[in-house]
Amino acid sequence: MKFTDLGLPESLIRALEKSGYEEPTPVQQATIPVIQEGGDVMATSQTGTGKTAGFVLPMLERLAQTQDKNHKVRALIITPTRELAAQVHASIEKYGCYTELKSTVVFGGVNINPQKKILRQGVGILVATPGRLLDLHGQKAVDLRQVEYFVLDEADRMLDMGFIHDIRRVCDLIPKKRQTLMFSATFSPDIRSLAKAMLFKPEEVDMAPRNSTIDLVEQVVHPVDKKQKSDLLAYLIGSQQWQQVIVFSRTKHGANKLVKQLDKAGINAAAIHGNKSQGARTKALQQFKDGKLTALVATDIAARGIDIRSLGHVVNYDLPNVPEDYVHRIGRTGRAGSTGDAVSLVCADEIKQLRDIERLIRRDIPRLEIEGFEPEHQLPVGKTKAPDGRSSNQGSNSRGSSGRRGNNRSQGNDRSQGERADANGNQRSRPNRQRSRNRRRPARATA
Numbered sequence: 001m002k003f004t005d006l007g008l009p010e011s012l013i014r015a016l017e018k019s020g021y022e023e024p025t026p027v028q029q030a031t032i033p034v035i036q037e038g039g040d041v042m043a044t045s046q047t048g049t050g051k052t053a054g055f056v057l058p059m060l061e062r063l064a065q066t067q068d069k070n071h072k073v074r075a076l077i078i079t080p081t082r083e084l085a086a087q088v089h090a091s092i093e094k095y096g097c098y099t100e101l102k103s104t105v106v107f108g109g110v111n112i113n114p115q116k117k118i119l120r121q122g123v124g125i126l127v128a129t130p131g132r133l134l135d136l137h138g139q140k141a142v143d144l145r146q147v148e149y150f151v152l153d154e155a156d157r158m159l160d161m162g163f164i165h166d167i168r169r170v171c172d173l174i175p176k177k178r179q180t181l182m183f184s185a186t187f188s189p190d191i192r193s194l195a196k197a198m199l200f201k202p203e204e205v206d207m208a209p210r211n212s213t214i215d216l217v218e219q220v221v222h223p224v225d226k227k228q229k230s231d232l233l234a235y236l237i238g239s240q241q242w243q244q245v246i247v248f249s250r251t252k253h254g255a256n257k258l259v260k261q262l263d264k265a266g267i268n269a270a271a272i273h274g275n276k277s278q279g280a281r282t283k284a285l286q287q288f289k290d291g292k293l294t295a296l297v298a299t300d301i302a303a304r305g306i307d308i309r310s311l312g313h314v315v316n317y318d319l320p321n322v323p324e325d326y327v328h329r330i331g332r333t334g335r336a337g338s339t340g341d342a343v344s345l346v347c348a349d350e351i352k353q354l355r356d357i358e359r360l361i362r363r364d365i366p367r368l369e370i371e372g373f374e375p376e377h378q379l380p381v382g383k384t385k386a387p388d389g390r391s392s393n394q395g396s397n398s399r400g401s402s403g404r405r406g407n408n409r410s411q412g413n414d415r416s417q418g419e420r421a422d423a424n425g426n427q428r429s430r431p432n433r434q435r436s437r438n439r440r441r442p443a444r445a446t447a
């Protein structure tokens with residue numbers, strides 16, 4: 001299928017050609033016609049599959065058709081994080097560059113006055129985080145009574161306890177008669193029914209098995225004691241010559257501490273989390289995107305939606321308490337058809353989180369101990385039962401002595417040379433001279 005088959009106008013086709021897109025992705029093929037026909041959508045799609053264009057393109061098409069394009073806010077897109085809001089807005093500008101539609105983005109943590117000024121001048125499309133949107137509305141800086149399109153990006157997060165009250169307030173400010181579009185990589189059963197209550201006869205687009213992780217991402221658990229985690233991370237970055245890695249930490253304090261530890265090991269790192277000023281967050285993300293940082297250490301604030309092209313590695317320094325966050329985190333890699341790997345450094349007291357994640361994604365993540373970092377406290381091997389009762393044990397992973405992993409999907413239970421299993425069934429990478437020399441000595445990053 002081509003974009004022209006979707007009946008999109010020439011102005012959008014030109015912008016898509018300029019972006020180098022050749023054909024619509026599956027989620028775009030599924031959602032664009034429904035939105036063009038005026039239907040509500042509830043789409044579950046793996047991250048990095050082109051969801052944003054899936055709602056932005058038909059919206060731009062319809063909005064560009066009318067005369068009064070920019071006086072009133074006619075499309076409102078809400079996202080959970082400032083970074084995602086900025087990214088969605090950048091996509092709107094990219095896809096709408098040959099239209100006359102005006103758009104802006106508003107979020108907290110920065111001066112509200114410039115945002116008020118732009119809104120006063122009139123915009124047709126507004127991307128916002130909920131708190132700042134409500135502030136602006138409270139100050140009569142924005143009128144939402146003409147909204148025709150209401151989009152919740154990362155909808156499951158928008159509807160959970162942290163945001164639901166704000167979302168309900170926003171819903172009271174926009175017309176009841178509107179098109180509502182919800183997109184997310186995951187929907188828990190509770191959130192799914194809550195979402196449905198806010199939609200009118202939605203078309204459910206399910207591009208992925210529920211809560212699945214992307215096939216293009218290889219996943220592995222390195223069992224390790226807590227006190228060894230930062231050394232192991234530095235060792236992995238250096239010995240495997242990772243050019244760029246996003247590292248997820250459960251806490252803000254932990255993220256700051258890890259940045260210092262990586263700095264000491266000679267690895268260029270910065271943290272991004274809710275206690276950092278918006279300026280610092282934007283700068284760190286930009287430096288990372290520009291390749292000036294080797295490691296971006298983030299709390300779950302950066303787990304959702306952030307698109308970093310060709311990011312090969314994601315590390316879970318701590319496992320998240322909410323298993324769905326794992327799916328979002330590892331979705332930072334394996335985007336737009338490229339491959340990536342997701343490495344989780346797991347200590348014995350995280351076994352519950354690991355089990356919850358494995359239950360959610362319906363597979364065991366292969367364990368691989370790294371020579372020199374074997375934990376004193378062992379991690380039991382997984383035996384995940386899917387909710388339907390099937391055992392989904394994926395078997396062992398394999399990794400050659402060079403430290404590179406094979407394809408666990410095709411190799412199944414094969415053990416390549418250089419692997420051995422301990423009594424718990426954990427794989428252990430075989431020592432080689434290079435590695436022995438490096439034992440407990442974090443390598444320097446090469447980026």
Ligand code: AMP
Nearest residue numbers: 021023024025048049050051052053336
């Ligand atoms: P998203 O899931 O919206 O964050 O998009 C993930 C990545 O895919 C972004 O870098 C987009 O620019 C890119 N993308 C979106 N649609 C297409 C397409 N039809 N062809 C190629 N790349 C695309």
